[in-house]
Amino acid sequence: MGSLPIEKKKWIMNAFAMSSPGHVAAGLWRHPENRSQQYHNLKYWTDLAKILDEGKFHGLFIADMLGVYDVYKGPDNIDPVLPGAAQFPISDPFPAIAAMAAVTKSLSFGITSSTTYEHPFSLARRFSTLDHLTGGRVGWNIVTSYLENAARNFGLDTQVPHDTRYAKADEYLDVSYKLWEGSWRDDAVVEDFKSRQYTVPGRVRRINHQGEWFKSAGPHTVEPSPQRTPYIFQAGTSSAGKVFATKHAEAMFLPGMEPKVIKRGVEAIRTLANEVGRDPNGIKLIAGILIIVDETDAKAQAKYDEYLSYADDDGTLALFGGWYGVDISTWGDDEDFRFAPGFPGAVQGMLEAWSAMVPGGQSVKWTKARITKELALGGPHIKAIGSASTVADQLERIVDETGIDGFNISYAISPGNFQDIIKYLLPELRRRGLFWDDYAVPGGTARENYSADEKGPRVRDDHPASKYRWRAGEDIPQSASLKQRIWPILEKAATTINVRAALRNQVLEAILYFCERDSVASRLTATELASKLLKKSTPYYLQASAVLFRSILYRLDGDMAKSEAQIRNFYKQDIPPKTRRDHALQGRLHISQIENKIKCYEPDVASFIYQWEVEQPMSTLDIEITSRVQSAAARLFQSIGDLEAAKAFLEQFLSLKRATPTPVNTRRVIISRLADIYCELREYPKVTEILQPELEGSTAPDRASRLYRRLMLALMEANVGFGRSDAAYRVLKKTQDIAFPEPDNLHDQLLHMRTLFGAARIAHMGSDRAEAVLRWRFALQEVERMHILKSTRGFTSAIGYLSMAHAQLSIGDRHGARHSWLIGAAVLKSEICEFWIPVASTVWLREIATDVHKSEGWSLRIMLPGGRPDLTWP
8 A cells, every 4th residue: 555645734825015105126116017006095905905815825914114214325314215115105004904804705914013102002902903803814913113213203212222122022912912812701792682781790801910111901992803812923033033923923924035044043933932832833934035927937037127127226225224224325336245344244144145045146246236136126035036837946945945834925016926926826836735725714814724723713822822811711810810819809808997907917918928929010019008907916027027028129129228217117116026936027127138238238247147146946937037147148248259158158057957957948948059159169069969869859849849940950050060061951941841820920030030041051052153142132032021130130131142242253243242242341331240140140251251352352341249349351
């Protein structure tokens, strides 16, 4: 018996357009067969949609921008784009979508919209409305807007920094997901005439989002649409864009004129997707391309040459200036830009790649005229010109070499080029089994047809939006935290006037529980609510707890004076501790004062540590507080770089003989800190020596804890120190498999950052430094998002930027490296050295600083804590 034939992957075929006379073919609006100049006429769009729907295209993807390209012959010169209509004028793509949906059955619509200038509530509302009107055939191409002109259009003096835009976009998506997936229960709308209920009370809820960038109360004003969350596209080309896409995108557009470049992007995305828990094949990767096809190769080439005669040179170079931020007019006409002095290295590398692809390209100068010719039709994307057979062969090679899932097809003339593809190319692709005969789900949603996995219209379970889903029968979404479930009960009890004292104390204790475990914003709410319940008769430990958490919050916000004042004012009340529990809380207040002194580098901090007196015999609580004092002392000496003293404090604690064994968690906190310091001192054998018994004796519940993760991260660091990158990666992978219920928790964020820095450093040790750049970019994006780390993330960002610069130099991107290095160096001039990520700020930073100085002559100045003079490396 013969084996069954292997079914080939069916390609995605998108039409790529813009609501403008000239998309990526400036000047072609003058061509007699082109209708794109009718972009402001609704019939143009409905005719185009019907053509694509009948041809079985997956979707019409509409690019957009909120400004004008004004770099070329600039600065701030808009004139070059005007004659050729180089993406200007440009109108809002949203209004035409509903009309196109009305005349089509299955075609999907991808709409570009920015997260930088509009509140997520209004955009979520607009997408939900369109999802209803299109029957679920809408997708969102997420951009963050990079044009300076766009920023000024919205009242800003300059553009929001690149990585900040992506951090903001990440929260933007969280708000949107909460509105789309978690504000209405799946069975909220019943339209029940008998009960006279359109929507069932209790099945619609507020989202009450409070983040660093956005606040939104909710509820979502639009009832659930077919997809809830629109199908998510992302077209970012930067490392941060790729990282963002890995988390959120369901389809991603990849740039590039060379298959090798596209392949690297594919591999990076799929590797990262796997590591963050996404199905690597669930993110559809689509490459940009211009296809000119006809009956024969000669006819297709003649058609291309004729199109080229209509191209507008100034408009093309204006697009180049906007895309790459380079005013090419300042160089001579005969300059070969692959070697031009002062031309950005990243762009020179791109031109070198182009020259290798174009027949005879390496033997000619890449002058303005040459660049203009290559970009005039289709922009910086692959071109396929020829008969159906020739083009199909080329597309097959691209898919085989890169692993992409399909193509985003631009045009020189519209709709003519798309009609040619439908007439000549698609039948050939169908004959080869590479394109569908009909939609996967005729009349179905965008998600059903792009994914083609028979899993329905909702986001897949591995997508971050799915965690917010409010399923039928649930009182509140499963994603809601413990606080969200019981907080309304606590609020009601706290505001009840005649609540009994015993119950009041229980409510207060529950509220204070969240002060220690929730996000900063929630802690503030909790402390304010707790203050309403405090009475003179309230037990000491509860009063001390409320003071403690207010002190911690002020310290996290960087206000050490107010943090200290909270504790001093409490002591002035002269309330004596009566119980062991009270005494332990007094110890925690003492630790908070130590923390404040450490942050301020006060000279009396060392003597102040020893003012804590523990009662004998030591209770479990006393042991815990003593361990915290010892840990604070170790942190003090670590923070000023006295690692030997820090080690001595922790070793002393572990060597103390006690009547009762040290609690497991307390011991592990101390061991994890000591292991970190051993790593700083490069005493790696000692790390494995103290960690091995703890890790071997761990149980399944242990392995799901934060403390276990801390121990594993120390073990990872030791393996990095030994040069065992494979072993380090295996340990790191285990830590990434540990899921925590409270991702906004301060400790979780600290561990998350250590994990990301560890992953980046492991990649940095390997041969693929491009992957290292991507990982450092990912870590930097996450640092920006971690608002709880307000007082420490500046120095952490600096380490990330400097490390990324080192990796960028390794791949020949000197321009990008210099940019990253300057950012990191600038931060170090205003941020005191921090030591909370072991080795990163000492051993690692010294190594990369030395390497960079040797190769480039760049130096660093670091502000040391404790009032010591600045350190210059090397």
